[in-house]
Amino acid sequence: MPVRVDLIAAARPNFMKVAPLFHVLSQQDWCTVRLVHTGQHYDANMSDSFFRDFSLPTPDIHLEIGSGSHAEQTGRVMIAYEQVLQEQPADWTIVVGDVNSTFACAMAAVKLGIRVAHLEAGLRSRDRTMPEEINRLATDAIVDLLWTPSSDADDNLLAEGVARDKIDFVGNIMLDSFELVRERIAGAGTQDKLGLSLSRYGIVTLHRPSNVDDPSTLRSLVEQLVDVSERLPLVFAVHPRTRARLEAAGLLETLEHTPGVHLIEPQGYIDFMNLVTGASLAITDSGGIQEETTYLGIPCLTLRRNTERPITLTEGTNRLLSPTELSAAVDAVLAEGLNADRPRPQLWDGQAAGRIADSLRKHALA
Template sequence: MQRLRIDLIAAARPNFMKVAPLFHALCTQSWCRLRLVHTGQHYDRNMSEAFFRDLKLPSPDLNLGVGSGSHAEQTANVMLAYERACVDDRPNLIVVVGDVNATVACTLVGAKLCIPVAHLEAGLRSRDRRMPEEINRLVTDAVADILWTPSPDADENLAAEGIPPEKVTRVGNIMIDSYELMRERIDASGERSRLGLEKREYVVVTLHRPSNVDGPESLNSLISQLTGIAARLPLVFPVHPRTRKNLEAFGLWPKLIEAHDLQVIEPLGYVDFMNLVCGARLIITDSGGVQEETTYLGIPCLTLRATTERPITITEGTNRLVTAAELVPAVDEILAGHRPDGRKPQLWDGHAAARVMADIRNRLLTVPHSATEEAAVSARSSQYVPRNV
């Protein structure tokens, strides 16, 4: 049997959670050899290391050390560094996840070098091209050879964009795999006990989107809303480094930390954070992944955004989009018992990584591999067939 050489690309923290279940599934297989590539896109080393530790990921085989910078700088630097890595040690398959700058950068490298690329979490669309992540999603899905989707709406989006159906396999939500992988440790974390929080008697908040935290007026409005909510129900706020920097720059940090029943804490690793989420009465967030996790757990989620690339969390789950002005009334409704009755979407079952692994075998192990560009081009253009995994 052929042994595939697969690169798994990990960039920002949400990517680590999507890579981890697939890494653990594939590393036991004799038919493939993995290279874990950390682009180093995120600027907070401590937070990145905590996530690797929590998810039981080893030290990366390759760290590109890109660091922070503008969107153009990050994308260009990842392309330069990863192209050199692929020229020196060429993989048979590149697996990218999510929608960060490194995702589109590594996809473009693979396309230029005629190395097949697979995108895990393909087909998500917010319809808001002001979001850099939306541009990354569109470009990645247009170029990638294999598209692994989490939900029917993602399949529909790709079909509407003219993506051939033979490139697409619905595998389910890999974020749920991460949660199930770590469930015992999450339950045993004790983070909410350390913070003195009673189960179902507090709110968890996360904020980091530029639309919410980069302007003094919008951020001040949100802090005022949150302090008012905390006066009614204890609130815990793990503050993202970007958010803290802006709170301090706008003179809002004292207002936040002096609020009654509002605990401001450092960012948490995945295990401790999910321990907080699992025990919360409700979640206020602008994150993508938290919308999915709360839907899976049946916890009300108020998402401070105008759009979401995960509409299934609204149509089938417990998520609701709100503006800052709508936040307090929405919280009032939930506290009064008027909460959405969600359900777990199909294939959000903790087995997405197994379906991905089966799809790789079905698509690639029957394909003769060669280091020549001619064979790679042939693989990219003609060797992929529809899958029912």
């Protein structure tokens, strides 16, 4: 009987990561794959478009959890996924990343005696004020198999007492996702579709509470974005949460009336990456884009005190900065120029999904 595998898709960053693995596992004769969508992101721009972009089928199971506090989301996912497993058991559950659903599904499965693998395990920011860090620590502490994207993640897990035989360094699946649709990204023509005519620009994404929840910090960022836009046009993909904070602080109108700032809605992966690949630099507080810009050799300015992806600092194009340093950092990057030919981190090669499938087969059939 084939090994029954649940692949959990929970929130926007997860969808693109599960796609390459889903396609590889679906071709195996030793397992069957069930795609489970928890519904943690319920906005069509932030979930459904990712299924279309990566040719994923309609999920076999949709938990339809929706929004709520961290505790509410985690609790509802645990209850709903536990019921699914009790009615239709799996042999393995694969969770991805560091969102609330990651830990919730891992916990529900482990307590029912189902083996769990964590894709993108071992990443650490050392900042426990970040909900994602708690999810990473808790998930890695209870799962059976940990797939790491970089060697520093292995080091983190070993230092925490995880047994070596539970850790497999498989590389960064985010880049499999990019390569899976690279031709479509190149031909997307997103600038034309959005009515933009920019030959040189920066791409901006901001959503973390540390940057957008405090009105004074947000005002400082807006002032610097306006300043930067006088030298480099900016395309700002505005997260719904960020838009609400900008409106509440009376700052949205400022950006709307700044000629060099182009506000757009959140994009599907293909359209967004078309903008990223054409950008002179990225300004962000997100996690994934730190990896993609390192892969592409595009400077990335991350408005955070820390990152769970330090390899993008030591072997990539990423740099951390505080909100007050943004304008000066942009000037420094523009003076330095691009460095697209720099070496990529080990196993960041677009082949991680195959290594993950081999690892799962080895452990599942042992």
